[in-house]
Structure formats: structure tokens, C-alpha cells
Amino acid sequence: MEAPLAPPRRRGRPPKQRDDLTDTRELLLRAGLQVLTEKGFSATGIEEILGRVGVPKGSFYHYFESKEAFGLRLIERYGAFFAHKLDRHLRNLSLTPLARLRSFVEDAKAGMARHQYRRGCLIGNLGQEMGSLPESFRAQLKGTLEDWQARFCACLVEAQQMGELALGASAPQWAAFFWIGWEGAVLRAKLEQTAAPLDVFAEFFFASLPPG
Numbered sequence: 001m002e003a004p005l006a007p008p009r010r011r012g013r014p015p016k017q018r019d020d021l022t023d024t025r026e027l028l029l030r031a032g033l034q035v036l037t038e039k040g041f042s043a044t045g046i047e048e049i050l051g052r053v054g055v056p057k058g059s060f061y062h063y064f065e066s067k068e069a070f071g072l073r074l075i076e077r078y079g080a081f082f083a084h085k086l087d088r089h090l091r092n093l094s095l096t097p098l099a100r101l102r103s104f105v106e107d108a109k110a111g112m113a114r115h116q117y118r119r120g121c122l123i124g125n126l127g128q129e130m131g132s133l134p135e136s137f138r139a140q141l142k143g144t145l146e147d148w149q150a151r152f153c154a155c156l157v158e159a160q161q162m163g164e165l166a167l168g169a170s171a172p173q174w175a176a177f178f179w180i181g182w183e184g185a186v187l188r189a190k191l192e193q194t195a196a197p198l199d200v201f202a203e204f205f206f207a208s209l210p211p212g
Contacts, residue, residue: 025063027053032074037119041071042132068134071126075137078122079144086148090155097159098206101152101178105202109195112186117193124183149175159212166210178205 031052035044046067050057064070089104090097112119123144126137153175159165181201188197 024053024055028055028060028063028070029074029077032070033078033122034119036071036074036125037122040125040129042129046070068136071134072136072140074122075126075140075144079140079147082121082123082144083147083151086151090151096164097155097162098164098209100155102202102206105198108186109198112189112198113195117190120190121183121186124186127183128187145179149179152178163212165212167212169210174209181205 028049031049032044035049035052046060047057050060055063064073085107086104089107090100092100092103095103123141126133127141127145130138130141149172153171156165156169156171156174160167160169160171165171181204182198185197185201189195
């Protein structure tokens with residue numbers, strides 16, 4: 001792994017205005033999300049991200065203390081973005097709970113296809129790299145996955161209440177099963193550049209749910 005960059009203080013020219021600082025930080029985060037969903041953390045140099053935004057290398061530490069701090073902020077940003085995406089589907093009361101889960105799956109499949117399967121899940125990508133990442137990433141990655149599982153679990157509980165899912169089914173376990181399998185399917189889809197792994201997993205998951 002590329003070692004986290006040591007944070008020398010105040011290299012390069014500081015931003016002239018606070019708005020410039022905020023705007024440039026936002027651009028760096030967006031560029032970082034794009035690159036890391038494709039390549040991962042260890043294979044990505046800060047220079048590549050700075051180059052996409054047009055920021056001088058020496059100015060990085062005006063925006064983030066280190067590459068590690070930058071990575072932690074990216075995990076937080078991606079987790080919040082994806083939680084919002086989940087809520088858009090899982091809280092759609094015009095659909096039954098299981099239809100909401102299927103809606104999320106179809107939207108996620110379309111998103112991967114739109115980027116020609118070059119981009120995967122940032123959380124899954126970093127989880128694969130955990131052996132070479134800063135230990136500070138572990139708890140944040142774990143917490144992000146648990147948050148997504150909790151949202152899925154709540155929808156599955158609604159499915160039980162509406163008679164779509166057996167009351168004896170363990171909603172927390174089914175939610176965990178989904179995310180464990182889905183992250184693997186996303187990885188395989190990125191590798192094979194096809195939606196087939198996503199379809200195989202989703203079909204098995206929904207077919208396996210005990211009906212109410």
C-alpha cells in the first residue's frame with residue numbers, strides 16, 4: 001500500500017477565500033469517489049486525484065490532513081450518499097416492501113451498467129483492501145455496512161407486517177445475508193463486466209425468502 005502521506009504544514013499557496021477552500025475540497029471528494037470506486041485506495045495516488053481537479057500537489061494539505069483523513073472522509077461521504085439512495089427506494093410507500101427491495105436492485109444494476117461496470121462499491125472495494133489499509137478504516141467500513149443492513153432489515157420487518165415475509169424469518173439475518181452476497185455479486189459483475197452475477201444473486205435471494 002502507498003503509505004499515508006505525512007502532513008507537512010502549509011505547503012503551496014493557501015486558498016484566498018473560505019468559499020474557495022470549501023469548493024475545492026468538494027471537488028477533491030467527488031474526484032476521489034470516482035477514482036476509488038474504480039481502482040481502490042492503495043492503487044490510487046493523490047497526484048491522480050489532484051490532477052483531475054487541477055489542484056497543485058503541494059496544496060493538498062490545505063484541504064485534508066493526510067491521505068488517511070481523506071479516505072475516512074470519502075467513506076463517510078459515500079455511506080451517506082448510498083444511505084440516501086437506499087431510502088429513496090425503501091421508503092417508497094407506493095410499492096410493497098419486497099417490491100422496494102427489487103426496485104433498489106434494479107437501480108443499482110442500471111448504475112453499474114451506466115458506468116460500463118468500471119465502478120463498484122467503495123465500501124466493498126475498501127473492505128477487500130483492509131489488510132493494507134489504515135486500521136482507522138475498519139470501524140467506519142463496518143459501521144457503514146451495518147447501517148445499510150439496518151435499513152434493509154426495517155423494510156423486511158415491514159414485509160412481515162404486510163404478510164409478504166414469514167413472521168418466523170429473522171429479518172436481521174436476511175438483511176445481513178443480502179449485503180454479504182450483494183457485495184460479492186458487485187465485485188464479480190465488475191470483474192466480468194456484466195450484470196449476470198447481480199441477477200443470479202438477486203433471483204436466489206428473493207426466491208429463498210420464506211413467504212408469509
